[in-house]
Amino acid sequence: MATTRTATTHWEGSLLEGRGQVELASSGLGTFDVSWPARSEEPSGMTSPEELIAAAHSACYPMALSGALTRQGHTVESLDTQADVTFQPGEGITGIVLSVRARVPGLSEEDFRAAAEDAKQNCPVSQALAAVKNITLRAELV
Numbered sequence: 001m002a003t004t005r006t007a008t009t010h011w012e013g014s015l016l017e018g019r020g021q022v023e024l025a026s027s028g029l030g031t032f033d034v035s036w037p038a039r040s041e042e043p044s045g046m047t048s049p050e051e052l053i054a055a056a057h058s059a060c061y062p063m064a065l066s067g068a069l070t071r072q073g074h075t076v077e078s079l080d081t082q083a084d085v086t087f088q089p090g091e092g093i094t095g096i097v098l099s100v101r102a103r104v105p106g107l108s109e110e111d112f113r114a115a116a117e118d119a120k121q122n123c124p125v126s127q128a129l130a131a132v133k134n135i136t137l138r139a140e141l142v
Helices: 036-040 049-071 109-122 124-128
Strands: 008-012 019-024 030-035 078-088 092-103 135-141
Touching: 030 036, 049 078, 049 092, 049 109, 049 124, 092 109, 109 124, 109 135
Parallel strands: 092 135
Antiparallel strands: 008 019, 019 030, 078 092
């Protein structure tokens, strides 16, 4: 069954001086301030489209990896994932670094690397971000 999630943004003012609020409408978890300076300089307590993309990627990737490892018969104890999304004004998103530390008893390094790379290619958020030419993976089995 397909699901749809919704977020809304209300923006006021010019790009450089304006500001907006992003609401996570489906979950009702909150409303977050956004602005150009928070996107292109320091966050100053606000979020940005890139931080929201990083959140989505860091949540989607371990789901894909956990699912693949479970289907292979492994028991996943933990997957700690970080996504760093780099935004360059005038160019857009120039790179994403996914970092994962995995605790999976009995999994070989070779099988872990293969599963980690497969999850990077096949998690739905990675697929949605296919236009980003530089998505790298740092995977560590602990």
